[in-house]
Amino acid sequence: MLTIPKLRHSNSPLFFLMAGPCAIEGRDMALRIAEHIAGLTDKLGIPYIFKGSYRKANRTKIDSFTGIGDEKALKILKEISDTFGAPTVTDIHESHEAALAAEYVDVLQIPAFLCRQTELIAAAAKTGKAVNVKKGQFLSGNSMKFAVEKVRDTHPESQVLLTERGNSFGYGDLVVDYRNLPEMQAFGVPVIMDCTHSLQQPNQTSGVTGGKPRLIETIAKAAIAVGADGLFIETHHNPGEAKSDGANMLPLDQLEDLLKKLVRVREAIL
Structure with a gap:
């Protein structure tokens, strides 16, 4: 069972980090990103979970990038875990995907x-x-208690985490209500702030989701100040060339400076 997030609550000296590319585009890029983040988090003492989608299902256009092949991408995630000793996370979209993905990720x-x-x-x-x-x-933080109940009722031993990623604001923007973080923490689960997807600008007429990556630091600092247990950040060596969600990803070379600032924010509020 994953133990890192369970040990990290809002009064912890540090937060944990879920970070990586939006999608697994290939072995070399994924390992390169994982190595970079693992080095940073090890130096700063931040528990780390590598994030990478093995397949993208929620795409605006039918010809959008969806992946390099399910098992190929999942094996890369397993290699990252074995190589760097970091737990891994990936998203699933249909019930039948759960058993397959569970063979490779945490x-x-x-x-x-x-x-x-x-x-x-x-x-x-x-x-x-x-x-x-x-x-x-489209939901409030309080509404997520039902998702927590579904997990616990199905498998009481399964650990539950909740992630805040903003609320729809009009047709093509999102806004973050930070009241959702303590409201979801009241369910006794670690709560994560998604600092990149909360800055998406979905439903663009171009068919490609937009974003405001310059505000990632703002979202992250506010989340740590409120007491988030963890942060979710998608990052890439060159977001402009990323095959998925590049418009709201953090350039990898900016991650170290951001994490150092966030550690200082956490220390300041304790």
């Missing part, structure tokens, strides 16, 4: 748009893996 993630899908959540919980449920853009 945390199964339920996408925000699917956070009400009972069979999907139950399938993830049945694997015994930790389950990270992203709060829907």
